[in-house]
Amino acid sequence: MPDTANTFRPEFYQGIGVYAAAQAATKLVYDIGIGAELFAELNYKQNVIGVKLFLFFSGAYRGVKKNYNPHVRSENK
DSSP states (O other): OBOOOOBOOOOOOOOOOOEEEEEEEEEEEETEEEEEEEEEEEEOOOEEEEEEEEEOOSSSSSOOOOOOOOOSSSOOO
C-alpha cells in the first residue's frame, strides 16, 4: 500500500506458516553432481512454490587411494 509520498512501505506481519522442501541429488562423475529441490512456503499473506535446480562440485575426491607405507609389512603378497 503506498504512503503519502507515493512510495511503498514494507509490510511486516506475524503469523503461522509452513515451509517444506524436498531435495534429490545424484553424482554424475567423481566430484560433480546435479540435483533439484521442490519447495513451498504457505501462510495467510503469501504463498510461494518453486523448483530449484543445482549443480555441485566437491573437492573431496583425491584420486585412487595409495595404500603404501614402507615401514609396514604388506598383507598382500
